[in-house]
Amino acid sequence: MLIASIAAISLFALAAPLAHGAWRRGAGPLLALGVGSVFARLAWVAPDVTAGAVTLERFAWAPQLGLEVALRLDGLALLMSLLITGVGAVVLLFASASLRDHPALGRFYATLLAFMASMLGLVLADNALLAFVFWELTSITSYLLIGLDHHRAEARKAATQALLTTGAGGLALLAGLVTLCEAAGTYQLSELVTRAEVLDHPALTPAIALILAGCFTKSAQFPFWAWLPGAMEAPTAVSAYLHSSTMVKAGVYLIARLSPLLSGVALWDSSLVVVGAATALGAAFVGSRQTYFKRVLAYSTVSSLGTMVMLLGLGAGGATAAAVFLLAHALYKGALFLVAGVVDHATHVKDSERLGALWRSLPITATAAALAGLSMAGVPGLLGFAGKELWVKESLHALQGGWTPWLIGAVAGAGALNAAMAAQVALRPFWLAAPSSAGAHAPAKDPAHAHGPAWPLWIGPALMALAGLIGGVSPGLFAAPVALAAADAIAGLSPGAPGAADVPLDVGHLVKPGPALYLSLGAVAAGLAVFALRRAYRAATRPASALDPLGPQSAYAAAYSGVLGTAQAITRVTQNGSLHFYLRVTLGFVSVVGWGTLWRAWAGASEPIPRTPVGPIEAALVAGTAVSVAAMVLLRTRLAVIAALGAAGYCVASLFAVYGAPDLAMTQFAVETLSVVLLVLVLYHLPRFPVFRLTAARVVDAAIALSVGALMSGLVLLAAGVQLAEPVSAYFSQNASALANGRNVVNVIIVDFRALDTLGEITVLAIAALGVLALLDVRAERPGPRASAPGQPADAHPNPAHAPADGALAGRAPTIGGPA
Amino acid sequence: MNALDSVILRTTTRLLLPVLAFFSIVVLLRGHNEPGGGFIGGLIAASGVALYAIAHGPDRARRLIGPDPRWWLGLGLTLGITSAIPGLLSGAGFFAGLWVSAQLPALGTLKLGTPIWFDAGVYVVVAASMLAMIFRLQEH
Amino acid sequence: MTAALLSLPLLIPLTAAAACAAMWARPRAQAGVCLGAALATLAASVALTAQVLRLGPIAAQAGAWPAPFGITLVADTLSCVMLLINSGVLAAAALHGLGSVDRPRASGGHHALTLTLAAGVSGAFLTGDIFNMYVWYEVMLLSSFVLVTLGSTRRQLEGGLAYLTLNLIASGLFLAGVGVLYGLTGTVNMADLALKLPAADRPQLVTAVGAVILTAFAIKAAAAPLYFWLPASYDTCPPVVAALMAGVLSKVGVYSIIRASSLFLGQEAAVFQWLLALSGLTMVLGVFGAAVAVEIRRVLAFHSVSQIGYMLMGFAVAMLAARTRPESQPVAELALAGAILFMVHHAAVKTNLFLISGVVLRARGTTRLAQLGGLCHTHPLTAGLFFVTAMSLAGVPLLSGFIAKLALVRAGVQAGQDAIVAVSLFVSLLTLYSMSKVWDQAFWKAPAAPPTKRMHFSGDPATADRDTALMLVPIGLLAGLALLIGLWPSPALDLCRRAAQEVLRPALYVGTVLGQDPTTEPAQAPTPPEEPL
């Protein structure tokens, strides 16, 4: 069933463009229906899961790598997968209307469904590597979704930022998961969390740090949250789905998934609490100063994610609170995002301060907004209240566990500012009077929307807001079982065991006088006060913007330009276009490595260097070679240098002749002669070499060249002295005549014993001939006399040196598809 | 470079050409037993034709050798590669030398084998590649 | 039979090259011959691989001269994988070439040189003789020199000069190293060297020679700090040529490093420590170049450098694990299998990206990012194929790059080489960045300017659509391969692991070449000469 769910949604993704092509308007609802059926299927088994049944499905994938398609449905996975498919169906419906005229709607459906399948896979995966696979796929699909309107530079920039941030985190996560799983000896998550012995492993600390880096980037924690507000460049449907209800919860999900093992480890707990609290308060502060719908929602989302992360650091009680909060948040924030979408669709206004009294034209939407807003603010009677109440309670509880009182301050502040933000987006535009300023928009002015939005637009927020209400009023219906089953899974309690499931969520139990209640009601009140005095509040907090250079966006920008700047600087030095530099580095490397190793080899060698008598002929030849070589370095005319090259070659050839290699000598004489003739033919017209001067650069060059030359001398002496084994060539001498019918052993080697070498050799020769012809014949530049063929375009470049590299081909060919 | 306007050179090269051609074949064939072989032989043949080209111009030299040097390159390479095939077919392995000998009156036994076939390929490739380059450089 | 099979990946392209040279005036026929030969080579490589998987490593002695006297051709699983890469890339380039190689280039010898390049590469992968390897190196190098400069634009010639100079220095070192090896041991047969060098028990001596030879290989492989020639030349030549070279050429260097140092040059573990350090440097310097490059082919060229680093990393991790702790054999196998799989993956993906850059160049006349844009509207199919391929390069799951990366990361962590794993992951991020940069700038961005009038169509503009369609065929196939390996990695992983196991047991190779292994063709004396005419 689990694999079938993922496969079904993947199939929808593949079919979506076709469906969109075939049915246009009908495709969205149809796909939503498909996803809805997956939701229904999951909901059907929900009672079993909440009762403790765990579904397992396993298929082999790449056992060599520990990669297995292992899927597991427990309480936590159930909560997440219901959200993914449920919110997903609603969002598809919403998108089918809000993006009705978008040119890329088919591709949008496909990408969104691909994301949905990945997300579902992530929460169902029981194999760490499989989870990572899906994790990465959510990053990629999210990249494509944020960049849906890619003609806009901001959209592309936001997409890249999201990709890089979550991508970097993903790679950290991979390293962390592999480290942890290798230490534990299993890649199966349900098995991993039982391996308590890994807690003593030295790799635990880096593994935790890396895994948290992955989770914090994905869930937009401080200081990595900058990408999430940017991601609001995506269409609202995407923001509602990815960036509030599902993908950003992936990090929270994974933390929760590993909690049974790692909860209780000091580093893990304290990181979660500190980072979570900082994020909750920091993002709430930034968000409370915004007025644009989606910006407010984005920062409040970040703040809520911080809340969940913080709660996961607070042990078993925190797990329950986190699960409830997660569910509540998904419902109200998803609803509010869609509400923002409806408003945008109806009014094309994005600033909540410029709107008012929308309840008249958008009554259902306004109602949904009100319910969701109340839930977000934490007003009793809604599911959000339960989440918030448990949060406050657990924080107070943590205070007894030794946490600093600052924590309570952060919680209270975040709670208050979230309430203010709820009022800003759910109250201000709908239920307060329209601002009197000229920029105010009333939707009635737009005749196209005078009759209110189409049903696919408002049905989503209405359903989600309603769910939040039902969850608050009657938690036993669905909210409590699902959330508490998830909490059990997070706390690592075996399914069915007594535990978190005992925590009552209904209002009657939660509304009990005590510090928790006072604190949370106080926070709501403070939030409303902030909202009421928002102009003064914003003015008073303006100095805080001085901290922006220390904020997450600046951190991202600094990291981005820091890495690229380093890359630029290094590449400018290394790949600087100077062949001379390349040669120096290459030869310098040879010299260093060669001498570094030859030195040790010399030290270990005791063999004498063989001495052969030096006759006058050899002495003359050696001297002749040396003089020719010196001449090549010193002479300045081309012809002289070429002549010296020839002389050196002749001397070497004569040495070969003296030492018993007549074939070699003959060949070298012939080749040397030909080389000189060809060099003269080819180079005849070129000018003299530049003047010889003794410069510092020349000295360095000489030192490098001499060093490599000396290295070669050293190698020769070593090889001439040391003989580790008898040469194989005795075989050739013995068998050349008898078995190969030739008395000239060298030639027999060439054409028989080692004919394959010679085959390669003549191939090289043939290639060189073809190459010379190609160089001279195939010409893309410099229209010479041959170029003036009829039909040649007249706009041939007058100055060949400045002709573009991909210029027209001269000669018999039309043009060459050359490089640019 | 065009043909040198020299009757003597033309006549000499016309006479020299067959001599060099014959000599190159001798060098090719004797290479198995004495210094020589396909490479040197090919160079000698090429130098004969190159001299002819200097005297009579590359166009006439091209006509002399018939097909384009690139065709000869292909032929030579093919000769070299195909000498691997008899060995393959006989089951001894590619490039395995197979020999036949013929009794020639007055010259004694002539041994011919796939290695000489191979060396002939070397000869053709060397000559053809030299000529391809020399002709083109001459025309350039 | 075995001998025939072993020689075919070498002889087929060589024969076809000879045919192409002879048909110099008929470019269409040459393209046909080239494609036919490529497919035949691919078929021969597949058959050879099947044989090797069935029988284990096999060897054949050229000229039937017994090893170590003659030249041995030997195919173990590693050679087979490399041959499959070579013939696959050759086939893709030949297919693409049907649409992208214009008449002047074809009559300039493009097809013949493509085939000699492939033959040289096959030879280098098959030969068991280090001097013979030098010869095949030169065959492929000169082929690539000509291919890089074919067209003789100034930029090509400039790039060609850098390429030529640095590679010739490598050849000079390689040759010197071979000469010294022969002087020391009196043999050039690699299996024989693998017997004689360790027997002499002079590891420092071996390392001194190895330093020269491995440096030569490292230059050819474009490892840091010796890679300068690669970015200088790959972006100047036609994309189809760059595809060929990026797909196989630099891997020959990596293959040679693996072969030579696992058999006989790597007697001291320090060799692999250095290799590991250089692999990290290679990755970082390469990816830095890619991150700041502003032209598609240059981005790809720098990435080629960076990914050579991954291959070397896997090999070095494997050898260090195998040398230092005998019990970590599975780790060594996984690391080396990862490196080999990375080569397969990289061949498919990088070849494909260069081929795609050819389509872009054809469509817009430039591959400079600033002047591109809007391709995902005008060329949606190309865009989709690019995205899949680029994400594979970046190591995104469900694609081949992820599998290779995962193998390397797992093995690295298991082997305790945390530093290099960290470097490789950082490089992976920058790879993702530079691929998204290309996607962003060339495909997503609104077109910078309307395409210039002076398009760079080769051949007949009337057939441009057909040509582009032809170019897309291999692109689709290669993207499909990246997806296939990503979705169904087990066969490829098993193949690579088997190759790794064989490399880590040099005795098997030595036995195949020298010993009386039943699968080796018995060395036979040539047929007696005295047969009647």
Added chain:
Amino acid sequence: MTWALALLVGALYSAGLFLALRRSATKIVIGLALVSHGANLLIFTAAGLVRGLVPIAPLGSDSPPPGAPDPLPPALILTAIVISFAVTVFSIVLVKRLAQQAGTDDPRLIGSHDA
């Protein structure tokens, strides 16, 4: 003599590489040709020197005289010589084409696109 030839090998490499570091593509190519001479001489010397005999079996004999020089290094060098000749010819034509197009053969003036 081994000493002398070893030093000569060093001299050939040094001079060749020094030329390759000069501001002239022509010198680079010529220098590389010199390096290949050095490599050839290196192979020759490293394998050992024998004076006065050749590895050719005299007529009527099946094998070269005892003590004849090792026949393999000359065979290897022969191959290397031809290869380096082919490469040199190609490179020098390349340099010529480059110099024609750029008006100079100074690589520092022509090779700049790579920066």
